Amino acid sequence: MFCYQCEQTKRNHTADGIFMGCADTKGSCGKDATTADLQDLLVYLIQGIAYYQYQFAPTQGIDKKAAEFILYGLFTTLTNVNFNATRFSSLIQNAKELRDQLAEKSGGVKPSDAPNTPLTLVPQSDVEGLLAQAKIARVNAQQDTVGADVIGLRTLILYGLKGVAAYAYHAFMLGYQKDEIHLEMARLLSELMSESVDLNGLLKEALAVGELNLQVMALLEQANTEQFGTQQVTPVRTTPVAGKAILMSGHDLHDLKLLLEQTQGKNINVYTHGEMLPAHAYPQLKAYPHLVGNYGSAWQNQQQEFAAFPGPIVMTSNCIIEPQASYRQRLFTSGPVGWAGIRHVADGDFSAAIQIAQAMPGFKTSEVEKTITVGFGKHTVLGVADAVINAVQQGAIKHFFLIGGCDGAVPGRNYYTELAEKTPHDTVILTLGCGKYRFNQLDFGSIGGIPRLLDVGQCNDAYAAIEIAKALAGAFHCGVNDLPLSFMVSWFEQKATAVLLSLLALNVQNIHLGPSLPAYLTPNLIAILQEKFSLKANGNAEDDLAMALSPKAA
The missing domain is CATH 3.40.50.2030 (Rossmann fold)
Incomplete structure (x- = not known):
């Protein structure tokens, strides 16, 4: 196996310096080598489905069965989602059947034209045969010929698309979908087959993933709001x-x-x-x-x-x-x-x-009631926008911090607790994702009736945080990067990758990302992102806080 899609990736190297990632019999997440390789093969075949979907759509429209399979199939390969190797063996055969049906409808490449590509690979019927085929499907399969930078950007695109697929699937389950989203998903997946080595072109496509994710998160917010009502405190x-x-x-x-x-x-x-x-x-x-x-x-x-x-x-x-x-x-x-x-x-x-x-007996007794307050979504915060804007203008609120994202078990995530605890009393914290559990039971008080800690919601509610930032920027007639706002983001898996790409697609600068940067970002790619977006790795919480609050940063 080879996997480096999540933050807990093993950061080991061979004697000659080649990055190994999770390459043993089991990954850090507990995924065994068989499951990991079968997941790679499923993704490989999904690229073939996406290619034919993209060819098929202009004349015959989006094939909804293929669209759902792409979302569901990619979702199953996210970190800590599905560890059942038997299920992946079945999904691989399903993918082959669906791909071939689309190929026939679209008049695409026939199996005899290019064997063993995502368009034509015929999966073996047994696990041993599938595992032998999976070697060509690993994300780093061509690293010896194209280099680690190219592989890193291709991987960034793929992992971002996995996150997009997860959000889109949640919306799909509520009955919300858009053909243009399915079409762009198919285009980006099929583009991975082009084997481009142009770093600028690949980075452009990675940002396109971020733009697509913004559309998907907006659709999911619409789905949640229309199905369950507008969030309330x-x-x-x-x-x-x-x-x-x-x-x-x-x-x-x-x-x-x-x-x-x-x-x-x-x-x-x-x-x-x-x-x-x-x-x-x-x-x-x-x-x-x-x-x-x-x-x-x-x-x-x-x-x-x-x-x-x-x-x-x-x-x-x-x-x-x-x-x-x-x-x-x-x-x-x-x-x-x-x-x-x-x-x-x-x-x-x-x-x-x-x-x-x-x-089962359930809980025998009720414990003394304790609570956490939630519900500070886009509509809630924008509903008191005048009070927030006035507090900023009067100097009562001097800075906003978005401190949130994915949580995890590896050392270093106490950084976010320390960061939140040390934010000055004239600042407001927006939080989302499970990273908030690091500090959401602490009492941060309030500013003029506005709680200093505002729980925006799940990780997909990063869209709500973005909309809040854009609304504040509009009120102050400036850009988002001109606001007294700092993004201190914790990441773990591929949904977070999609959110990061969305922020970069909006040209949000000076994001602090941690507790470590993704392993698939090579030193050269990190340098590119630092140059274009001033992306920063976590340092010392106190120093990073001082940097964020400095007049230069503001």
């Missing part, structure tokens, strides 16, 4: 309530709505976990009285938190890690998520999980 209980319980983790609000419907009237309390916390701000979800609170914290703590939870758990998207024996029999996956031996929910039917919840 809401205190969320973080301590248990006596009674039977089900826990839902991940990002998929569609699944949460289905679970709430199916548990209604059954005396089962539903709790959110991880990135599902912002769900409590949506009126159509919090209207269910048995959505009682949020349990636990970020994804990397799930093994301890799930073991202690007295009911079944449902994982709806990333991020699943190896289930422990203490809760394996009451863990379920849904959507793109998978783990060998763990029961998978089909067609949104949570009846098996509900039966387990009814059979």
